[in-house]
Amino acid sequence: MIRSAKYLFLSILFIVLTPSVFFASTMFPLEPPDTSSPRATLKSFIHYTNEVYLVASSPNEDFKLELEYLQRAARCFDFSKVPPTLLSDVSVESVLRLREILDRFDLPDMNDVPDKEDVKSTGLDKWRMPHTEIIIGKVVNSPRSGAFLFTPETVRRLEEFYNEIRYLPYVKNDLDVNYNGIYEQYIYSSGWMIPDGFLSDLPAWMKRGYFGQAVWQWVGIFLLLGVGLFLIWVMWLINKRMKCRFDGCSWEIGRLLFPFSGMFMCGFLEYLIARQVNITGQVLAVFIMGLEAVFFIFSGIAIIVTGNVVIHGIISSSKINEEALDADVIKLVVRLVTFCLVFILFYNAGSYFGVPVTAVFASAGIAGVAVALAARETLANFFGGVSIFMDRPFRAGDYIVLESGERGEVKAVGMRSTRLLTRDDILITIPNSVITNVKITNQSLPEPHFRVRIKIGVAYGSDVDKVEALLLEEAHKNALVVDSPAPRVRFRAFGDSSLEYELLCWAGHPQNRGRVVHEISRDIYKKFNSEGILIPFPQRDVHLHATDWNSLKEKDEA
Known part of the structure; x- marks a missing residue:
């Protein structure tokens, strides 16, 4: 008998997910189990599981060799339909369950099981073990194409098969080797963090199994989930308070506390539930996949929050106007990178859970074409924004x-x-x-100054030198007028009623144009009045002469 079921917890770390690193001196390290035919696969599985028992029950138990044999036995299964997140646990359980099943009925004569020659001559692609629904099938379209392995359907139904035969007595085999309930020892045992004495001191009702788990395991599951949810809630409250402290900072790193703590908590709960409480079967699949899903959600939140932190940090540290196109482009680039990372994350998450993500995204691509056609105006505006960014x-x-x-x-x-x-x-x-x-x-480029033109006429006979000096004086006195370019006065024309001048000056900003015109025009008017310079306005003299109305009347009658 294997010395302790706890060793099987450690074996999870070595089966399928990691290459074999422990070898016996009599074994070739890279030699795979023979799976060239149904007979070879069945013999390989029985051989390696027998070796696991023999090595474990020997006085000089070699744990490394046990793991090597256990890994080779697992290579007799087709786990292509098992999500990667459950692969290590399903591998161990499949080996133990199938061996427990085979130990409870007489195996067929190996001469009756198809070998490599039978496969070649008949074109056989699968074989069903007599009086069972256990099938060994030929693998196609896989890295292990051509190998005969226990089919994915068999792997999926092993728990069902085991529950049907678990109460049957063991049948002696050629080596007088059977596992004598090692699977139940495995599923009801605990990890290294829980002392053996603690479980042995529990009352009998706590050790009873319901839905494949002992009562103490169910208690441990919900206790751990409750503590985990409480700690995540506490971290959320801490994160809210830290947001207030980081509001004035450029790089709000504290905002990452909540998503990263959620990721850590999901990973830690998964380890405790799967490795220490040691749940198995469908219950394991539900809880582990649920925790993995929450982990990926927290990972997505962490990516999005990191993107927002980077955006805020770059814009704040570079003193970029948040309403300027530069800031908008920075936001766009960072959010595109964020979107790509989230896309990659959930693409990998889908593959991790065994979801056919390629087909899903292919369908999404067709839907994307329809969305693009419906949003063509939005796309036109987007590329218009890109054009503004490029041309400035x-x-x-x-x-x-x-x-x-x-x-x-x-x-x-x-x-x-x-x-x-x-x-x-x-x-x-x-x-x-x-x-x-x-x-x-x-009007702000290439210089922010805006040219102001003020036209004014003075009466004929005015001192033109004085007029020009007064106009320049009023322009220089105004605080909204820049000194460079300097104000200037131009004599434009001899008008019908006045000498027409134009004052040219530059406002500091285009928005000051109206105010400059108002202030300088008002000051010029006051100054000309005080200096006696007349600003004429157009006028006409109409002269009326006496008319002989009788003569006009006679002319009209003629």
Whole structure:
């Protein structure tokens, strides 16, 4: 008998998932079990499980050799339909269950089991063990194509077969070797963290099995899940409080605490439930796959939160205007990377759980074409945003004039639309697909200064030197006018009623244009009045002469 069922817990770590690293001196390390025919596979399985028992029951037990034999026995099964997340546990259980089944009835004569020659001559692709539904079938379209293995359907139904024969007596075989309930010892035993004395001191009712697990195992499962949920809830509360402390920081690393603690808790609970409480069968599949699913969900949350932390950190540390296109492009790039990582994560998760993800994503690709056609306007706006980013005709803070006449400050340039705040404090949202196809005047480029023209006429006879000096003086006095380029005055024309001048100066920003015109015009008017310079206005003199109305009447009658 195997010295302790606890050793089988450790064997999970070596079967199928990891290459064999322990070899006996009489064994070839790379030689696989013979699975060239149903006879060879059945003989290999019986041989290696017998060797496991013989080595385990010998005075000088070689645990490494036990693991090697156990691994080779597991290679007689086709586990292609088993999700990778359950493969190690299912491998051990399948070996023990099948051996327990075979020990309870007479095996067929090996001469009656098809060998390699029978397979070649008859084209046999599967063989069913007499009086059972246990099938050994030929593998196709797999790295082990051509091998005869216990079929995936047999693997799936082993628990059902075992439950049907578990109360039957053992039948002696040629080596007088049987496992004498080792499977039940395995499923009802505990891991190294739970002392043997603790289980032996439990009352009998705690050791009774329900749905393949002992009562103490059910208690342990729900106790661990309850503690795990409580700890995750505590970490969520801590994370909420830490958010307030990190709100002023550039890199809010503390936001990663909750998802990463959730990932750790799921992994730790999985280890405790599967390896220490040692649940098995369908119950194991439900709990482990559930914990793995939650782990992947926390992983996805961690990726998304990490992306948000990176976005906020880059934008804050680089002093980038959050409403500018640069910030929007940074957000887009980081979120695309985040989306790709989440896609890869859940693609691998689907493969991990045995879901045919290729077919799912192929169907999603067809649906994606329909979505793309329905969202063509959104895509046009997106590529319009890319065009704005590449050409840089304007950016947030610039003053632009559209072809339709709207003028205002660009408040935000997004990947879908651009928002423009007019001087009337009206916010206009323009789709990027529209704004990239119209004429745009950017009054903030190449320099942010905006040229202001103020036309004024003075009366004929005015001192033109004085007029020009006064105009320049008022321009220099205004705080909104820049010194470079310097203000200047131009004598434009001799008008009908005045000498026409034009004051040219530059406002510091386009939005100050109206205020500069207002202030300088008002100051010029006051200054000219105080200096006695007349600003004429157009006028006409109408002269009326006396008319002989009688003569006009006679002319009309003639």
